[in-house]
């Protein structure tokens with residue numbers, strides 16, 4: 001696992017810069033503080049540079065294209081699954097008003113969410129892992145959400161693409177099978193119904209799967225999947241119900257460009273987009289997926305704080321074959337090697353892209369076969385790569401012999417290709433918590449290939465942090481403070 005490289009480096013600059021933009025209010029004399037930052041858990045700096053000679057000028061943005069100030073309690077930056085679930089949680093659990101801002105529109109082909117395959121599985125998660133508790137909490141919140149839609153007379157399958165398929169994590173070598181037996185035991189001990197299956201039992205569960213000698217699988221019967229795009233549409237619908245009472249608004253196609261803050265040590269007063277200034281009385285939450293690092297770096301520069309968080313885009317392809325009848329799947333299926341690929345570190349100098357393909361196969365509620373998936377470090381590149389799609393298809397054929405008889409070229413008219421950028425963190429954990437030096441600014445990003453599954457637990461954690469509620473899950477593995485150096 002790559003070392004954590006979270007650098008929170010406040011840069012002391014006694015020549016205070018005027019704010020790039022601030023809200024209309026009388027500003028106090030400059031009270032520039034280097035504030036307090038933690039390294040290795042210890043307070044390393046508390047340097048205060050108070051000066052009375054320099055005074056902030058309230059420099060308003062003069063561009064006529066910027067609209068008047070809109071004021072909310074909370075501004076959420078990013079309308080992927082993380083931002084939208086955070087907005088929903090605020091709307092349901094408080095009386096606060098919420099604005100969601102996005103550089104684009106949800107699932108528009110830029111972020112990760114619209115490309116997500118939709119499995120919310122526990123089969124490939126590890127009970128000793130620091131994310132386990134969050135994953136368990138999230139799973140339970142997703143179950144509750146699906147149940148509640150049903151209780152309200154709606155169909156979670158239609159609304160969310162919700163499906164209890166169960167999942168099989170498949171190994172093809174003795175070593176992998178041994179590992180999967182242990183995994184099934186560990187999952188059972190941690191309270192998840194799980195068992196190891198092989199031979200005729202595995203064949204009867206999943207007849208299309210090639211079951212030869214040594215093939216075995218960890219089976220979790222209660223695992224779920226959803227359709228990320230339907231889930232997003234549903235979340236937007238729920239959130240918009242609060243719009244008529246003035247508690248919710250969306251600002252799409254408006255990249256956030258600046259944080260508004262009236263002095264260097266105080267709270268964030270709002271954000272500036274390319275078109276609007278949005279005040280936030282309570283909190284701002286950065287949930288901009290793989291853009292969060294770059295965005296936070298740029299936003300914090302205005303306050304002479306260098307905040308480098310190492311979230312990186314990790315490109316992924318999915319191949320969706322519409323109304324696919326040649327193969328039937330009874331469960332969600334993933335190869336055992338997926339776990340190692342997911343956890344692999346950043347590319348090396350000799351192999352910076354680090355392409356990996358691991359077989360994941362799901363069938364959605366519309367009968368589409370979804371095959372994944374690839375992982376590559378290619379910056380923010382979003383180009384579809386036919387070579388990667390062929391590799392995904394060939395890999396799937398190793399597990400499902402029926403596919404080898406089909407020429408994938410003949411499926412071009414009935415295929416959809418999804419490309420997305422997973423927000424990768426070198427230590428494999430999302431960042432959830434307050435941003436050092438900004439008392440009312442929070443981040444929720446870096447969920448890599450687990451953002452759909454971890455979304456509801458993340459949203460609950462962020463909202464409880466902002467509201468000062470007791471936390472349901474220990475947040476310490478995820479905070480920036482615990483990982484800065």
Ligand SMILES: Cc1cc2nc3c(=O)[nH]c(=O)nc-3n(C[C@H](O)[C@H](O)[C@H](O)COP(=O)(O)OP(=O)(O)OC[C@H]3O[C@@H](n4cnc5c(N)ncnc54)[C@H](O)[C@@H]3O)c2cc1C
Pocket residue numbers: 077078079080081082083101102103104105106107110111112113114115116117118119120254255256257287288289290291295315316317318372373374418419420421422423444445446447448449450451452453454
């Ligand atoms: C191929 C693939 C398959 C996957 N399968 C699964 C799966 O089965 N299960 C699972 O749990 N997870 C899966 N994932 C991972 C999951 O999709 C992500 O972890 C999750 O979508 C991340 O959500 P997010 O909201 O953090 O980021 P995103 O969805 O990327 O959203 C971030 C948003 O921030 C916006 N933004 C960026 N900059 C700015 C700015 N300056 N101002 C305003 N807005 C901005 C972007 O436009 C974007 O809409 C998969 C991912 C991929 C790519």
